[in-house]
Amino acid sequence: MIRHLLSGADLDAATATRILDTAAEMATVAGREVKKLPALRGRTVVNLFYEDSTRTRISFEAAAKRLSADVINFSAKGSSVAKGESLKDTALTLQAMGADAVVVRHPASGAANRLAEWVDGSVVNAGDGTHEHPTQALLDAYTMRSRLGRLAGLSVAVVGDVLHSRVARSNVLLLSTLGAKVTLVGPPTLIPVDWATRAATANTAGQAPDISVCYDLDAVLPTSDVVMMLRVQRERMSDSYFPSAREYARRYGLDGQRMRRLPEHAIVMHPGPMNRGMEITPEVADSARSTIVEQVTNGVSVRMAVLYLLLGGNNA
Ligand code: NCD
Numbered sequence: 001m002i003r004h005l006l007s008g009a010d011l012d013a014a015t016a017t018r019i020l021d022t023a024a025e026m027a028t029v030a031g032r033e034v035k036k037l038p039a040l041r042g043r044t045v046v047n048l049f050y051e052d053s054t055r056t057r058i059s060f061e062a063a064a065k066r067l068s069a070d071v072i073n074f075s076a077k078g079s080s081v082a083k084g085e086s087l088k089d090t091a092l093t094l095q096a097m098g099a100d101a102v103v104v105r106h107p108a109s110g111a112a113n114r115l116a117e118w119v120d121g122s123v124v125n126a127g128d129g130t131h132e133h134p135t136q137a138l139l140d141a142y143t144m145r146s147r148l149g150r151l152a153g154l155s156v157a158v159v160g161d162v163l164h165s166r167v168a169r170s171n172v173l174l175l176s177t178l179g180a181k182v183t184l185v186g187p188p189t190l191i192p193v194d195w196a197t198r199a200a201t202a203n204t205a206g207q208a209p210d211i212s213v214c215y216d217l218d219a220v221l222p223t224s225d226v227v228m229m230l231r232v233q234r235e236r237m238s239d240s241y242f243p244s245a246r247e248y249a250r251r252y253g254l255d256g257q258r259m260r261r262l263p264e265h266a267i268v269m270h271p272g273p274m275n276r277g278m279e280i281t282p283e284v285a286d287s288a289r290s291t292i293v294e295q296v297t298n299g300v301s302v303r304m305a306v307l308y309l310l311l312g313g314n315n316a
Contacts, residue, residue, distance in 0.1 A: 001310065003310065004123045004124070004310070005306055007125070008134045008137045008169070008172070008174040010134065011174060016141070016174060022309060024142075025305075026300075026304040026305050029301075030300065039067045039068065043069045043101070044069065044098060044099050045071050045100065046074060046097075046102045047126075048074045048094070049105045051107050053127070054273070057073070057105070061073060063300050067304055069100075069101075087111060095118070101123070102123050103123075104123060108129050130236060131166050132169055133166040135302060136170060137173070138306065140295065142302050143291050143295050144267070152179035155181050156180050156227075157182075157217075157220045159185040159186060159227060159279070160230035162190055162230065163186075163192050163241070164236040167230065171228065172195075184196075184212070189242065191213055199213045217258065221261040224266055225263070225267070227266065227268050228269040228271075229254055230279065232248065245278055253279055259289065267289055267291050268291070269292065
């Protein structure tokens with residue numbers, strides 16, 4: 001088993017499948033009256049959050065507690081970070097306290113990788129800047145597999161603010177490893193240039209591209225098994241990437257009319273938090289096709305599996 005989970009690229013198909021299978025076993029615990037396993041008793045998991053989070057932080061906390069680990073929640077607000085303490089000094093403090101795993105969310109891309117150089121325990125990247133969010137990709141893959149029965153060969157459209165999305169990056173890496181076909185959809189200003197070029201080059205070279213890019217949402221809907229809507233991340237935008245919110249919603253928002261163009265079995269996903277009325281309408285978000293609440297539930301099982309396997313729960 002790997003020691004850290006920093007990127008979707010850390011996982012080969014066998015390891016990713018093992019995590020998803022373990023998560024399915026963990027999910028049975030959630031159905032019990034006593035939602036606890038003794039697997040990580042006596043181990044310490046630190047949640048180190050330098051950026052706001054609702055779902056991810058609570059989810060990691062619930063996961064660690066269901067495995068009986070001791071959980072320390074550290075949020076940058078109200079700590080010595082506010083006095084200017086560096087990530088390295090904070091890491092050394094955690095190290096001195098004997099953290100077995102550190103779950104980190106940080107606004108700087110690459111922060112989780114740096115942290116992994118400084119601590120002896122396992123580091124789990126819970127989102128670093130616009131870079132990666134691998135447990136989100138795992139819970140998304142888990143949700144697709146449980147709803148649609150497989151991942152290989154699925155057509156997955158990842159729609160919207162791909163440029164600023166660590167969720168999109170981790171999903172592209174993981175889903176291509178697991179054999180799904182990913183199409184990135186959004187305005188040209190919000191598709192990373194290197195990915196657009198990669199998709200175009202692979203096409204001209206006649207090879208099967210691992211990703212494709214399309215700027216027209218309506219064109220991809222009829223052939224998509226999964227539509228993953230992304231939040232427009234205004235807090236990361238230093239410039240104007242589209243004319244107006246209305247114009248964005250008109251071209252790239254998923255509303256009821258567009259949803260009805262999807263194949264009957266297709267599902268709609270969103271990692272949350274949503275901008276209702278911008279990238280997704282309430283009608284779609286609250287529809288039977290939407291897996292948004294399920295994704296949150298699955299997140300706990302997937303994070304249980306990740307912590308359990310990284311910390312050698314079965315001497316993996
Ligand atoms: C995402 C994140 O924080 O990267 N949310 C999440 O973890 N559920 C996506 C987002 O902020 O839009």
